[in-house]
Amino acid sequence: MQALYLACIVISGLTLVAITLIIPLGVFMRYVVNSALSWPEPASVIMMVMFSFLGGAAVYRAKVHVAVEALLNAVSPSQRHAMLWGVDACMIATALFMLVYGAQLCVTLWHQSIAEFPGLPVGLTYLPIPVAGALTLLFIIEKIWLGDPPKSDVMYSDQAAELE
Numbered sequence: 533m534q535a536l537y538l539a540c541i542v543i544s545g546l547t548l549v550a551i552t553l554i555i556p557l558g559v560f561m562r563y564v565v566n567s568a569l570s571w572p573e574p575a576s577v578i579m580m581v582m583f584s585f586l587g588g589a590a591v592y593r594a595k596v597h598v599a600v601e602a603l604l605n606a607v608s609p610s611q612r613h614a615m616l617w618g619v620d621a622c623m624i625a626t627a628l629f630m631l632v633y634g635a636q637l638c639v640t641l642w643h644q645s646i647a648e649f650p651g652l653p654v655g656l657t658y659l660p661i662p663v664a665g666a667l668t669l670l671f672i673i674e675k676i677w678l679g680d681p682p683k684s685d686v687m688y689s690d691q692a693a694e695l696e
Contacts, residue, residue, distance in 0.1 A: 533674050534685055536667055537593050544587035547579040554579075571648045578657045585630075585664035592623065593671040593681070623672050630665025638662060 558572030591597045604612050642655030674681070 533593070533670065533681065536670065537590055538686060540586045540590035540667060544583045544590065547583040551576045551579050551583070574646055574648045581657065582660040585660040586667070589664045589667040589671060592668055593674075595680075620672060620676060624669065627665045627669040627672060631662050631669065632665075634658065634661030634665055 554572045554576050558569055561572075562568040588597075604615060607615065638655040638658050638661075640655070641658060642653050644654040646652055646654060646657070
């Protein structure tokens with residue numbers, strides 16, 4: 533699971549860096565060179581899909597997603613436990629939805645192409661959705677079955693440092 537987590541982080545980070553480089557290139561070519569490129573915007577959108585969904589799976593495993601801690605702290609331990617199980621149930625439903633309907637979307641759109649990238653099937657560009665659904669489902673199963681990852685997991689090495 534640690535390797536899957538690292539793969540999600542690395543791929544998400546690389547796509548974010550690529551987007552950061554591609555967008556200024558498009559602006560430079562359009563306004564300085566006066567020769568607009570057609571591919572930077574669609575390439576950035578495709579990479580943003582990958583960044584969002586794979587990064588979201590990693591964020592869930594690292595437990596750094598948006599959470600309402602005040603509500604959890606305001607209820608009794610038994611209610612908190614039930615609420616956390618409810619969150620897991622909702623996450624399972626979401627991950628299964630992404631997996632099943634994302635795969636159907638990929639299959640449906642596989643034979644269409646993007647104008648700026650004629651050799652790239654549209655279905656392939658949506659592949660991060662079912663992949664992220666499967667990864668999130670694996671991370672949920674890991675959490676339910678094994679609990680939180682051990683403190684030696686690389687996931688804890690990238691936590692924010694305390695300020696002095």
